[in-house]
Amino acid sequence: MAKRIGLATWQEITTGCVVFEPGSASEYHTGSWRAQRPIWDNVKCIKCGICYVFCPEGCVQQSEDGFFKANMDYCKGCGICAHECWPRAITIVEEK
Amino acid sequence: MAKRVGMEVAVAVAEAVGQCDIDMAAVYPITPQSHIAEHLSDLVADGKINAEFVTVESEHSAMSAVLGASGTGARVYTATSSQGLMLMHELLPIASGMRLPIVMGIANRAVSGPLNILNDHSDIMPQRDSGWISLFVENGQEAVDLSIQAFKIAEHKDVNLPVCVNIDGFQLTHMVEPLELPDQELVNKFLPPRVPYATLHPSKPVTMGAFAMSDYFTEMQKAKDEALKNSKKVILEVWDEWAKMFGRAYKPVETYKAEDAEIIMLTMGSMGETAEMAIDALRAKGVLAGLIKLRLWRPFPFEEIKAALRKAKKLIVTDRAVSFGGPGGPVFSEIKSALYSEAHRPAMYNYIIGLGGRDVTVKDFIGMFEKVIPYSVEKTVDTYEFWGVRES
Numbered sequence: 001m002a003k004r005i006g007l008a009t010w011q012e013i014t015t016g017c018v019v020f021e022p023g024s025a026s027e028y029h030t031g032s033w034r035a036q037r038p039i040w041d042n043v044k045c046i047k048c049g050i051c052y053v054f055c056p057e058g059c060v061q062q063s064e065d066g067f068f069k070a071n072m073d074y075c076k077g078c079g080i081c082a083h084e085c086w087p088r089a090i091t092i093v094e095e096k
Numbered sequence: 097m098a099k100r101v102g103m104e105v106a107v108a109v110a111e112a113v114g115q116c117d118i119d120m121a122a123v124y125p126i127t128p129q130s131h132i133a134e135h136l137s138d139l140v141a142d143g144k145i146n147a148e149f150v151t152v153e154s155e156h157s158a159m160s161a162v163l164g165a166s167g168t169g170a171r172v173y174t175a176t177s178s179q180g181l182m183l184m185h186e187l188l189p190i191a192s193g194m195r196l197p198i199v200m201g202i203a204n205r206a207v208s209g210p211l212n213i214l215n216d217h218s219d220i221m222p223q224r225d226s227g228w229i230s231l232f233v234e235n236g237q238e239a240v241d242l243s244i245q246a247f248k249i250a251e252h253k254d255v256n257l258p259v260c261v262n263i264d265g266f267q268l269t270h271m272v273e274p275l276e277l278p279d280q281e282l283v284n285k286f287l288p289p290r291v292p293y294a295t296l297h298p299s300k301p302v303t304m305g306a307f308a309m310s311d312y313f314t315e316m317q318k319a320k321d322e323a324l325k326n327s328k329k330v331i332l333e334v335w336d337e338w339a340k341m342f343g344r345a346y347k348p349v350e351t352y353k354a355e356d357a358e359i360i361m362l363t364m365g366s367m368g369e370t371a372e373m374a375i376d377a378l379r380a381k382g383v384l385a386g387l388i389k390l391r392l393w394r395p396f397p398f399e400e401i402k403a404a405l406r407k408a409k410k411l412i413v414t415d416r417a418v419s420f421g422g423p424g425g426p427v428f429s430e431i432k433s434a435l436y437s438e439a440h441r442p443a444m445y446n447y448i449i450g451l452g453g454r455d456v457t458v459k460d461f462i463g464m465f466e467k468v469i470p471y472s473v474e475k476t477v478d479t480y481e482f483w484g485v486r487e488s
Contacts, residue, residue, distance in 0.1 A: 010315040010322070015256055016195030017316055018294040019303035 026074075030057065034077035036092045042067045044089035051081035051090060098342075099277040105236035106131035106269040108277065109175075109201055112240040114139045115283045116247050119170035122150040122161035127213045128265035129177040129203035136173070155180035159187040159198075166196040167304050169295035171247060175201035177265055181219045182207060185226070191258045192227030193320060194305050195293065197250030198258040200228075201243060204365065204416075205265040206452040214453020215265040217364065217416035220393075221426045227320050229259040229327055230393040234350075234368045236273035239263045241344060244283060248334050251290045255327045262393075264366040266453065278342055286341055328395045348397035349404050350389040353379060357386025359465060360408040360442070364390045364416065364427060367449070367456055371414075374461035385465055390427065398434050405435065409473050411442040412464055414449045415480075424480035443473045446480035460484065 014020070038051075051068050052060045059074035060081060070081070082090040103111070110132050113121070121140070123133035140149040150165075152158045155176050162172040176184060181202060191198050206212040207219050220230065229249060233239045239261065246259040263269055294302050308316055328348070339345040352372050354360055363371050368389040378385040388404045390397075405411060415425020423429045428446035435441040445468050450456045464483065 008312075008315065010318040013312070013315055013319055015293045015319075015323075016193065016304065017306060017308065017312070019306050020294070022301045022303075024303075025306075 029073045030076050031071075031073045034072075034075060035095055036077040036079065037072070037075065037095055038070055038077070038079070038081050038090045039093055040068060041089045041091070044087050046087050046089075048087075050084050050086070054080050054084045056080060098279045098282075100274070101277060102272055102274050103236075103277075104131060104270060104272050105239050105263065105275075106203065107135045108236055108240050108273075108275055109243050109263065109269075110135035110139065111277055112243045113173050113199075113201075114145045115278065115280055116173075116244055116287055117171065117284070117289065118145065118147045118173050120148040120150065120162070120165040121173045122152050122158040122165075123173070123175050124152055124155045124158045124180060126155070126177045126180040128205060128215075128269045129175050129180070129201070131269065132175040132201055132203070136175075155183040156187065159184040159191070162198050163187060163191055163194070163196060164296075166191075166198050167194070167296045169290065169292035169297075171197075171251070171290045173199050173201075175203070177203040178205035178207055178213075178219045181223065185223060188223055188226035188228060188258075190305065192324075193316065195256040195320075195323065196258060197247070197256055197290070199243070199246040199250055200258065200260045201239075202260050202262050203265040203269045204262050212452040213265075215267050215366075215416075216451045216453070217262070218418070218451075220260070220262055221417040221419075223260075224394065224426065227257065227324060228394065229255075229257055229324065229331070230262065231259065232262045232364045232391050232393060233264075233268070234366055234389060234391075236268060236271060237275045237344070238346075239268060240275055240277065241338065241342070241346070244278065244287065245334050245338055245346075247290075248287050249327065249331055252327075252330045252334070253291070253293070255323065255330050256293055257323055257327055262365065267366040282341055286337065324395050328392070328397070331392065331395075346391065347400070348390075348392035349400040350391055351404055352387040352389070354386030354388050354404055354408075356384060357408060358384040359410045359412065359468065360386045360388055360405060361412040361414065361461065361464070362388050362390060362427065362431065363414050364393070367414070367416075370456065370458055371461045373458045374465065377458065377462055378465055383465065383469070396430060396434065401431065401434050402438060405442055406440070408442040410468055410471070411444045412468055413444060413446050414464075414483075415446060416448075416450050418448055418451070418482075428480060443471065443475075445471070447483040448480060449483045451482075454484065456483070 125133040424446040
């Protein structure tokens, strides 16, 4: 498949749409689906990393200071991190 | 040397597949296909062919297994029938969408309910739009030949599509017929090893069957449609090569005494030979009757159908399946739509015949002709009829 989404014609797509480039799914920014976003309260956060473990998108990353944040290019706003966060450090707010 | 044998057709199909240097087969047994599964597994177990025979727990798994194996670049085979084909249905468009050259034998059998194990075409007809190349055979020799040709067609670099070979259940699968198993060296020459477009291998990772949203889905479907349409050119080339190497010729639409015929009948599958006898009987009585036999169901052979019917005044289309509440049998509606734009087209009549294994004799075929002969060509009978249905 072509490098950019939405451009290749039917003649240009590969036979059976085989993707020959490993990791090309990262070019698809699923963050555009998001209607809500997670907000971390680092006062409550104990750096346990449960948000990192449970994020189905794999978009939660640990910063150098040990706290966590989501890569908003890929965060779909599903809220699983907030649901799992037992110190209740994550709240889900509406996107504006 | 080619081997002249008397052999049950299902067993002969397994023998033919065994000649094709397959790497893997996953066949779940179901009547009347089971002898293909049994004999193929014998060939593997006896060490006669160097292939994996994967025993699966259902037809859904059989198709899934050959899909994965085909993705690795293997030459694969499966076979099924009726309910088994219905269970595979979900995966058929995936196989064609992923452009995997899977070959499948179908021992055509009626679909439940009520439960019935005998022959008609109600299993393959619902698979029509799944993007598979679909071929029909009339006798055991054709079943052998097309089962071998199917690999060559499927794997051709301009095709890369799955192929199914429709073999009437019992009428063909369980018949012991005199037939010729081709010479192994010639088959090797005819069918070189598969050269896959892409393979699943850890050393060179690729993604097959990825997700596509609305921005790509249309382009994928268009590419698949074009591939299926273009496969006809390759099918014709393969049949040419086969005729030169093995001496038996195949055409998308076979004809019998159709050149000067005024009334033509169309059949698919094993009933063609019975219908030929009816044509001979009618010709002896001075009726200009002829027969065309549809071998290539997908891609649909529009030009050949039009050419074969150019001079006919009446056309009787026989169907072995019902499109409930529709415009007639599935074959009838295809033929009708193929001829819609023709300035001169025959009056068309549709008989649903041979459902659930009901016998259709020479007398029945003559009866269909005799029923249609008095009809005026200006006044086409616009409905279809269940031939031989009991009515009070």
